[in-house]
Amino acid sequence: MLGLKTSVIGKRVIYYQEISSTNDVAKSLDVEEGTVIIADRQARGRGRLNREWISPEGGLWLSVVLKPKVEPQDIPKIVFLGAIGVVRMLEELSIPGRIKWPNDVLVNFKKISGILTEKVGEKVILGIGVNVNNDAPENGIAVKDVLNRKVDLVEAFKTLLENLDELYEIYLESPETIVELARELMILNVPVKVIGDGEITGVAEGIDEDGRLILRLDSGEVRKILYGDVSLRFL
Ligand code: ATP
Numbered sequence: 001m002l003g004l005k006t007s008v009i010g011k012r013v014i015y016y017q018e019i020s021s022t023n024d025v026a027k028s029l030d031v032e033e034g035t036v037i038i039a040d041r042q043a044r045g046r047g048r049l050n051r052e053w054i055s056p057e058g059g060l061w062l063s064v065v066l067k068p069k070v071e072p073q074d075i076p077k078i079v080f081l082g083a084i085g086v087v088r089m090l091e092e093l094s095i096p097g098r099i100k101w102p103n104d105v106l107v108n109f110k111k112i113s114g115i116l117t118e119k120v121g122e123k124v125i126l127g128i129g130v131n132v133n134n135d136a137p138e139n140g141i142a143v144k145d146v147l148n149r150k151v152d153l154v155e156a157f158k159t160l161l162e163n164l165d166e167l168y169e170i171y172l173e174s175p176e177t178i179v180e181l182a183r184e185l186m187i188l189n190v191p192v193k194v195i196g197d198g199e200i201t202g203v204a205e206g207i208d209e210d211g212r213l214i215l216r217l218d219s220g221e222v223r224k225i226l227y228g229d230v231s232l233r234f235l
C-alpha cells in the first residue's frame with residue numbers, strides 16, 4: 001500500500017495512533033531488522049539525556065530496528081545516518097538542513113529534527129523525530145513554517161525511509177563514508193560551548209573519522225569530544 005522501494009528498512013511498519021515512545025516499543029519488541037515503529041503522537045517522547053521530546057500529531061515520530069553486523073566503534077555512526085537521511089528528505093522539499101553535531105538537524109539554526117539511538121543487545125534503535133505539519137516548540141521549527149504550507153506526511157515518511165535504506169546499505173559496506181557525508185552537512189568553524197562535566201568553549205573545527213568533534217580551544221589546544229552526555233551550544 002505504501003509502495004516502498006526499500007530493501008531492508010520498512011519491510012514491516014507498525015503504526016500506532018498514540019504510544020509512549022516509539023523507541024521504547026522498538027526496544028521491547030522482538031522483530032526483524034528493518035521494522036519501523038511509527039506513531040501519530042507520543043505521550044512520552046524522549047530526547048537524549050532523558051529530555052522531553054514534544055511529539056504532537058502532524059510530525060514524524062518513528063524508530064527503526066537495526067541489527068548491524070559491524071565493529072563496535074562503528075555503532076555510534078548510526079546517529080549520522082539518521083541525520084543525513086533527514087537532511088536528504090528535507091532537500092526533496094527544497095529545504096536546506098544542516099547537522100548540528102552530534103544528533104540534531106537545524107534549519108535557520110533552529111531544530112527541525114532530533115535523533116536518538118539506543119543499543120539493546122544486538123539491536124540498535126534509530127529514533128527520529130521531525131517537525132513537519134505540527135507546531136514546533138519555541139526555538140524549534142517545522143517544515144510547515146519554512147514552506148508556509150503543510151506537506152503530505154505519508155510522502156515525507158516514504159522519502160525518509162527510502163533515503164535511510166540507501167544510507168544503511170552504504171553504512172554496512174563502509175561506515176566511514178557515512179562520517180564523510182555527515183561532515184559535509186555539519187555546521188563547522190563556528191564558536192561553540194560544549195557542556196558536559198564542565199563547560200569548554202572553542203571553535204568546532206571538524207569531526208574525526210570516528211565522528212568525534214574536533215574542538216580548538218582559545219589556547220590553541222585541540223580536544224576531541226566523544227558524543228555521550230555532552231550538549232553543544234553555538235555562541
Ligand atoms: P540541545 O541541548 O541543543 O537542544 P541536545 O541534543 O543536547 O540539543 P537533546 O536532548 O538532544 O538535546 O534534545 C532535546 C531538546 O530538544 C529538549 O531540550 C527540547 O528543548 C528540544 N525539543 C523537544 N521537543 C522538540 C521538538 N519537537 N522540536 C524541536 N526541539 C524539541
Ligand code: BTN
Nearest residue numbers: 021045046047048062114127129
Ligand atoms: C534529541 O534531539 O534529543 C532526539 C529526539 C529524538 C526524538 C525521536 S521521536 C521518535 C523517537 N521516539 C522517542 O521517544 N524519541 C525519538
